[in-house]
Amino acid sequence: MESNLAVGRLSALAQPNRLAVFRLLVRAGNEGMSAGEIARSLNVAANTLSSQLNILSHAGLVTSTRDGRSIIYRAAFNAMADLMVYLVEDCCQGHAEICAPISEITDRIACCG
Amino acid sequence: MESNLAVGRLSALAQPNRLAVFRLLVRAGNEGMSAGEIARSLNVAANTLSSQLNILSHAGLVTSTRDGRSIIYRAAFNAMADLMVYLVEDCCQGHAEICAPISEITDRIACCG
DNA sequence: TCCATATTTCAACGATAATGGAAATGAAGG
């Protein structure tokens, strides 16, 4: 992964509304949510949300598909995984005990135990 | 973990120099690096780096200890792990196959396999 | 004490980002 791409993804997540949108979509899983559902759920103006979804989309963190009048957004788990790996890859030069907190993260995520 | 704290950490990482600093410290592991070493390594002005280290430090992503005239910075692996968990916790509502990319991240990090 | 090194603080400038009102686009139904 390239540095610019990672910065783009981190910037996209580094804003309260967008972070909330992404986490909402993470929980929604495969079903995803329409822009309107997200807006109502988070109490954000439709146009504001639209530009924020656009930023998340350009960063590759969400995908969208049209369904009738609505547009369904979904979290991009593979893009997120790439980012997480990039942040801590090559950690601690082989001394696994130093980055033990990192090696334990999957134990702390609900569905990945 | 609280939303504001996560946004603070993401914002701290969402900048090319700071992301490079953090990843450099991740690789440096327990030894850490002095501010001067980091500045030379990344070719950043000392005062610019200082404010960026301050931001990373306030976000809890790095720690610092004085050693003679130098100040040694180290990556805070536990803070990073907390952030990573926060980003994807409660994912996919029990359908593990959906977030398989997430469950595989530790296999992709050098020292955590 | 005086000097050199290491790092931080201060002040200011230019650039970038977040928000919301208003208008525009796209899709479904009568």
Place this chain on the structure above:
DNA sequence: CCTTCATTTCCATTATCGTTGAAATATGGA
């Protein structure tokens, strides 16, 4: 075709961020 609903685009305003030069603080050694 017209209306309604869903979402996006445009535009202007305000606020925040990154960088730099200059000065200040802190440490160690002659």
